[in-house]
Amino acid sequence: MLSSTHHAAHHTAQLADVVIVGAGVSGLAAAHHLIAAGVTVTVLETADDPGGRMATGSADGFRLDRIGQLLNTSYTEPARTPGLEGLTLRPFAAGVLVHGVDGKQQRAGALTPARALASGSLDQARLSAALGRLAALPEERVLARPERPALTALRSRGLPPRTVNGVLRPLLSTLLRDPDLTTSSRVADLALRTFVRGRLAVPEGGAAALPRLLAESLPPGTVRTGVRVRSVATSLVTTEEHGDFRCRSVVLATGARAASELLPGLRVPRFHEVTVIHHATPAPLPWDGSLLLDADPKWPLAHTTVMSAVDPSRAPAGRSLVTTTVHGPPPPARTVASRLARLYDTSTRDWDLLAVHHTPEAVPAMPPPYDLRRPVRVLAGLYVCGDHRDSNTVQGALHSARRAATALLRDFGIPLPATPEPALPAVA
Ligand SMILES: Cc1cc2nc3c(=O)[nH]c(=O)nc-3n(C[C@H](O)[C@H](O)[C@H](O)COP(=O)(O)OP(=O)(O)OC[C@H]3O[C@@H](n4cnc5c(N)ncnc54)[C@H](O)[C@@H]3O)c2cc1C
Known part of the structure; x- marks a missing residue:
């Protein structure tokens, strides 16, 4: 990436119509x-480097996601x-595998009520039926339900406590990265x-593959790395060491905390904490590609998987990569x-x-009442996007970027380009 190094401190440059602050997935998507x-x-x-929170490191031929996102x-x-036409997702096995307090493992969440019945588990059949009904509901119907903390809602739905505690609670904690399930029940229902x-999945090659695709398909020189923005106004962006930039509009795509520092009117949310742990096995570990909750x-673990069974590009031949997530600080x-x-x-x-x-x-919390379409237009010329304006996911970050770009183009009086019908990404 190009890094501008020779601007004098008070040099003011006009480089582009719009300056976007932050090259995470939301800033890169807004640029596109x-x-x-x-x-x-x-x-x-x-x-x-661009990419923000979607970063992947490497060690001994292993590709190690910093944060292990589940898409x-x-x-x-x-x-x-x-820019994301080339994205390949590697799916997990259908549903999830749950390791219960009794030490037994069962598959849950795969929509196979007939099989569940055949296997004799009425609980599983009931759960599949409940999930099937939720899957069929239009989004507006989900959003019209009463909004409470997810755990309260979960306990009031007439499902047996062993289904709630044994399956839905660990599943929702994983989907929401929220072990106490304080998230809005509407957000939780949408996540379920x-x-x-669909199927849980990871980007082939590591989380960083997604922002890399976005960054590499922008015109050369669009992204300038190593430039820290100090202040923003509608027509001026000042930086720590690279001078000032004049522009017609600014899009803040920095993540919630940095956005509220640059725009003190934005409130700082609470956040959820996540630890991701990577192990290498000396010999291949046979695995069916399930996410194991x-x-x-x-025990402090939320979920684990043999990541190299889901995406073989992440480990050298002859060894396996085991990736484990904890919703909290690192345990011993x-x-x-x-x-x-x-x-x-x-x-x-x-x-x-x-x-x-x-x-x-790791991610902003989404307690009730939570607005999944938080405003992205601060005023004409100043916009904000990122996972704190939508759901705290890659999907939410990308969606907020499209909303912010749409609002900006409307203010510029530019007709909106037709959005292509969503074709789902390639699944390997
Ligand atoms: C541990 C963890 C687990 C997650 N799990 C999932 C998951 O399972 N599923 C899912 O969909 N999502 C998950 N997410 C969320 C997902 O990663 C984020 O929603 C998404 O990456 C946010 O993108 P963004 O562009 O909004 O922000 P960011 O990626 O944070 O990008 C903001 C960028 O702005 C830059 N910046 C900040 N301040 C300045 C400044 N002053 N000047 C210039 N640049 C600045 C930063 O360096 C950064 O590159 C997880 C995140 C974490 C951390």
Whole structure:
């Protein structure tokens, strides 16, 4: 990426119609929408690389996501974002596998009521039927339901406590990255609905593949990395060391905390905390590609998977990559290793701990009442996008970018380009 290094401190440059602050997926997507409409854009990013929270590191031939996002094959925004045509998703096995307090593992959430009945589990058949009804509901109907904390709503739906505690609670905690389920019940219902309508999936090659596709398909020089923005106004952006930029409009795409520092009118939300732990196994670990949830509240793990079974590009031949997520601070390494030994029913003594990534402010919380379409237009000339304006997911970040670009183009008086019908991304 181009980094501008030689501007004098008080030099004022006019580079483009629009300056976007932040090259996470929302800033990069907004750049694409605006450029597609004929507007010139510069994206200023403080880090050395674009991508924001969707970052992937590497060690010994392994690709290690910093944050281990779970996307869904039914996310519609990737297909509506120019630049993501080449995105390939690697899906998990259908549904999820849940490790219960009794030590038994069961598959849940795959829509196969007939099979569940045949296997003799009435609970599973009931759950499948309830999820099937939710999947069939139009989004407006879900959004018209009463809004409460997700846990309160979950307990009031007449499902047996063993289904609530043994399946739905760990599933929703994972989908929402919220172990206490304080999230709005409407957001939770939509997350469940998305889960049932598609398959959980990860970008092939690592989370960073998604912003990389976006960044590489922008005109060369659009993204300037290593540039920290200090203040914004509708027609002027000032930076720490790279001078000032005049423009016609500014889009803030920095994430919630930085956005509220640059625009003090924006409130700082609460955040959820996430730790992602990567282990390498000395020999391949056979695995069917399931996401395995730990439903035993005595242990700190939320979910784990043999990531290299889902996406083989993430590990060198002959070894497996096991990726585990905790909704909280990093637990002692011994605790994690001994729990993983139980979950995978194998010794973990020879596993190598490759990385522990702790993100205290991973995603903004979405307590009730939560507006999934929070305003993206502050005033004519100043817009804000990112996962704090929508749902706190990649889908939400991309959607907010499209909304912000649409509002900006309307203020410019530019007719909106027709949005392509969403074709879902390629699934390997
Ligand atoms: C641990 C974790 C787990 C997650 N799990 C999931 C999941 O399972 N499913 C899912 O869909 N999503 C998940 N997410 C959320 C998803 O990663 C985010 O919603 C999405 O990446 C947000 O993109 P963004 O563009 O809004 O913000 P960001 O990616 O945060 O981008 C903001 C950019 O702005 C830059 N910036 C900030 N301040 C300045 C400044 N002053 N000047 C210049 N640049 C600046 C930053 O460096 C950054 O690059 C997870 C996130 C985390 C952290």
